[in-house]
Amino acid sequence: MVSLMSLKIIESQIEKFLISKTAEVMVIKGKWGVGKTFSWKNLLLNAKKKNKIGLEKYSYVSLFGVNSLESFKFGIFENLIDMENLPDETNYGNRKGKNLGVNISQWKNSIGLVTKLPVFKNYIPANLESLLFSTINSSIICIDDLERAGENIKIKEVLGLMTVLKEQKDCKVLLLLNDKEEGLEDYYKYKEKVIDLELRFDLTPEESANIAFKNTAKEFKITRERAQELEIINIRALKKIEYFVERVIPLLKEYEEEVTNHVIHSLTLFTWCYYCSNDGAPSLEFITSLSYRNYLGLGKDSEVDDEKSEWMSILRSYKYTSFKSIDRVLAEFVQTGFINEEDFIHEASAMNKEIIRVKDRNSFYDSWKSYHNSFNDNESEVVDSLYNSLEENILTISWKDLNDVVTLFRELGNDPKASKLIDLYIEERKGESEIFNINEDLMPGDKSIDEEIVRKFSSAYAESALVENASEVLKRLSSTNSWNESDVAVLENTSVEDYYQLFKSEIGDHLSSYVNRCLEFGRYGNANNKRYIEIANRAREALIKIGAESKLNEIRVKKFGVNIPALRAKE
Numbered sequence: 001m002v003s004l005m006s007l008k009i010i011e012s013q014i015e016k017f018l019i020s021k022t023a024e025v026m027v028i029k030g031k032w033g034v035g036k037t038f039s040w041k042n043l044l045l046n047a048k049k050k051n052k053i054g055l056e057k058y059s060y061v062s063l064f065g066v067n068s069l070e071s072f073k074f075g076i077f078e079n080l081i082d083m084e085n086l087p088d089e090t091n092y093g094n095r096k097g098k099n100l101g102v103n104i105s106q107w108k109n110s111i112g113l114v115t116k117l118p119v120f121k122n123y124i125p126a127n128l129e130s131l132l133f134s135t136i137n138s139s140i141i142c143i144d145d146l147e148r149a150g151e152n153i154k155i156k157e158v159l160g161l162m163t164v165l166k167e168q169k170d171c172k173v174l175l176l177l178n179d180k181e182e183g184l185e186d187y188y189k190y191k192e193k194v195i196d197l198e199l200r201f202d203l204t205p206e207e208s209a210n211i212a213f214k215n216t217a218k219e220f221k222i223t224r225e226r227a228q229e230l231e232i233i234n235i236r237a238l239k240k241i242e243y244f245v246e247r248v249i250p251l252l253k254e255y256e257e258e259v260t261n262h263v264i265h266s267l268t269l270f271t272w273c274y275y276c277s278n279d280g281a282p283s284l285e286f287i288t289s290l291s292y293r294n295y296l297g298l299g300k301d302s303e304v305d306d307e308k309s310e311w312m313s314i315l316r317s318y319k320y321t322s323f324k325s326i327d328r329v330l331a332e333f334v335q336t337g338f339i340n341e342e343d344f345i346h347e348a349s350a351m352n353k354e355i356i357r358v359k360d361r362n363s364f365y366d367s368w369k370s371y372h373n374s375f376n377d378n379e380s381e382v383v384d385s386l387y388n389s390l391e392e393n394i395l396t397i398s399w400k401d402l403n404d405v406v407t408l409f410r411e412l413g414n415d416p417k418a419s420k421l422i423d424l425y426i427e428e429r430k431g432e433s434e435i436f437n438i439n440e441d442l443m444p445g446d447k448s449i450d451e452e453i454v455r456k457f458s459s460a461y462a463e464s465a466l467v468e469n470a471s472e473v474l475k476r477l478s479s480t481n482s483w484n485e486s487d488v489a490v491l492e493n494t495s496v497e498d499y500y501q502l503f504k505s506e507i508g509d510h511l512s513s514y515v516n517r518c519l520e521f522g523r524y525g526n527a528n529n530k531r532y533i534e535i536a537n538r539a540r541e542a543l544i545k546i547g548a549e550s551k552l553n554e555i556r557v558k559k560f561g562v563n564i565p566a567l568r569a570k571e
Contacts, residue, residue, distance in 0.1 A: 030201030035235030067150030212238030
């Protein structure tokens with residue numbers, strides 16, 4: 001008996017086992033999920049296609065949940081098929097009695113009823129399983145899941161039956177064994193008397209990927225590389241990865257390659273974590289709670305236990321730094337088997353836009369090379385390069401980048417192009433009102449910011465800030481805890497009468513959130529920000545006016561902290 005590790009050697013031994021007619025018992029053992037059953041079925045099918053199988057009958061039987069030796073015997077018979085009926089796919093399971101032309105289970109039940117009749121009782125064996133088992137000979141028998149057999153069947157009984165199959169039935173017996181499982185003491189005690197050849201199925205990550213991944217698309221070259229980086233050898237996990245990637249790839253056709261790469265990178269990790277957490281992989285729960293600060297060791301859990309420290313080492317090696325928005329959708333996909341396509345496309349689109357933005361900015365920065373990397377007299381080239389690049393990437397360039405170009409053009413005496421770029425920038429970015437709010441970034445007396453940019457941006461911001469009305473702003477603010485300067489500009493330019501009309505016209509659950517949002521500004525106001533106080537005061541005056549209209553409205557506005565006893569007393 002020998003122990004072999006190379007996949008090629010294992011395949012060679014299985015091929016010899018299949019083509020030979022000599023009765024023998026062979027064991028293929030290895031960790032759970034490494035592909036023993038999957039590889040055996042593949043090799044069996046390949047041998048059938050090449051007509052290189054020595055015996056004509058085959059039975060595959062799983063001992064999972066089998067509780068008696070008689071049931072085991074019947075299972076071997078029930079699943080016995082002619083080799084020519086072996087289906088041409090690797091996902092076949094037990095093909096019940098295909099060569100017999102009858103439903104054996106139904107027949108067995110019928111016989112069971114007949115044996116109860118007195119006239120037949122002495123002519124039909126009480127143990128039908130043994131009768132059927134006695135018909136088996138010269139067959140290939142594959143026995144799986146020994147370690148998961150029922151409590152009432154002993155391993156030494158299984159080994160004994162395997163010996164009978166070999167020595168009395170001229171069968172070739174293959175046992176697929178999940179190594180290092182509990183309850184296998186009798187196997188190791190008696191195996192020397194039963195087993196002729198024992199092979200250890202211990203594959204490299206590359207060999208496992210070759211077995212699992214059949215898709216040859218370029219995305220699976222990346223998937224294969226990611227799986228090997230994580231040293232995944234579990235075939236079941238790899239097949240799950242293949243399924244998940246195949247499911248999402250069609251949704252990414254319109255996006256940048258980097259989006260696809262990220263999705264594959266995360267899916268491979270999440271699937272491994274979800275299906276192999278008991279075999280050294282980090283838990284998926286740990287992954288979903290990861291932040292970039294955790295990755296750097298700066299979070300609250302920077303002092304982690306040895307297990308989490310090992311997990312962080314795995315993630316760093318894999319270059320996974322944080323749990324992103326799109327990863328939330330992918331993690332749910334792995335956990336549920338269902339992907340929310342709407343959420344996925346939304347997050348993929350957002351990532352795609354950011355990638356394009358970064359690429360555009362990098363392209364813009366490259367345009368500065370003609371200025372920084374030479375002392376040549378190439379002013380025209382420098383100006384044209386910067387102008388064209390800024391114009392091409394204007395939707396992703398910051399106002400500070402614009403200021404750098406404008407400042408250089410002014411120093412070169414090219415004011416017309418500087419002004420044209422400012423106007424072009426404002427026109428193309430007019431839908432992003434907050435981008436023109438640069439006052440908070442300006443330091444007193446700062447002369448580094450172009451005056452024309454300051455003036456025109458201030459004007460553009462003032463115009464764009466008032467595009468929304470108070471109702472639209474409050475609708476948006478009712479679902480968030482933050483606001484921007486354009487929101488404040490709209491609300492501070494809303495009069496008491498306008499607030500009165502707004503509160504009176506709105507009907508529904510949202511009315512209270514509108515009122516509360518306005519009043520909350522009073523809590524944040526101070527001597528340096530009287531604008532916030534003014535918003536709250538105007539809203540309060542509108543509520544006082546509403547409360548003065550009736551006793552019911554007086555009670556209604558009181559719940560917002562607005563009391564008007566003096567007004568009611570005058571009536």
